[in-house]
Amino acid sequence: MGGLMLSISWPSETLGRSIKFITSMRGNQFSASWRQATWLNPIYFGQIEMNESYKSYVSVLGRLLLALMFILSGFGKLTDIQGTAGFIASGGLPAPAVLAVVVGLFELLGGLTLVVGFQVRWAGLALALFTVAASVVFHAYWGAPAEQKFVTQLLFMKNMSVAGGMLLVSALGAGPLSVDARLQSR
Template sequence: MSVVVLIGRILFALLFILSSFGHFAQSEGMAAYATAKGVPAAKAAVVGSGVLALVAGLMVLLGIWADLGCLLILVFLIPTTFMMHTFWQESDPQVKQSEMINFNKNIALMGAALALFAFFAHERHLGLMITGPLFTLH
């Protein structure tokens, strides 16, 4: 089971780790898009959310308080989903569809982050982790 959990952690965490690099390498373009979406202090929000995604992704990947890493991913996803993927405000059908797909993907990722949080906080003997969980669920 430990290897299966490790593979799952890698696949889940890679999305956030790789997307964080875009936050740093393309911060100007992402900040302009965030500004257009009404995000206050867009440049700081882009860089800050990139740091959050990177740290949280690495925590899950490496198994360093992976339960906390999952909660941090949730903290990253909630504002991103509801501020950046506002499909209900779009009138162009293609843009609306694209935003709806990203919104729904993020909702599913929120569910996965919560489920993984509960799993990591409950299961004590996962192996292949640097630390145990920070939280305890029974």
């Protein structure tokens, strides 16, 4: 069974080389050690090396955390179509009841595809574009009243960060613990 290893390096001014602290865990055993690592770059200030097991589990956790917003939002829209339609209408969009259902399904299903890791490159791209568009329409802080500007800008920037995360998922894929990886290995 694979273990978890985390290696953190930083430069040592007095040695002219970097020092590397290595921890690893296999089963119930934990070990830690120090060793010298070669200084490869004079601008180098630190590096974290991660093994494949760590990357696998962290990619699942990252996908889950990114998807949670979409799953909860989609479910909320689908369980309150009338309220969601009213909010959509306030943005000046046509057919608010239809859009409420479509957007609710899109968010819910898009979030679920992220969790299981199915077609995440396309889902990440679609969710990123959707998030940017929704932010411009519903969180346009540049036109918000002064008393709402701070919170509206905060929501807009949070959504831009989520869109950035979705673009990373789109670029990097789901990782080894995913339906995509399982289908690719066949």
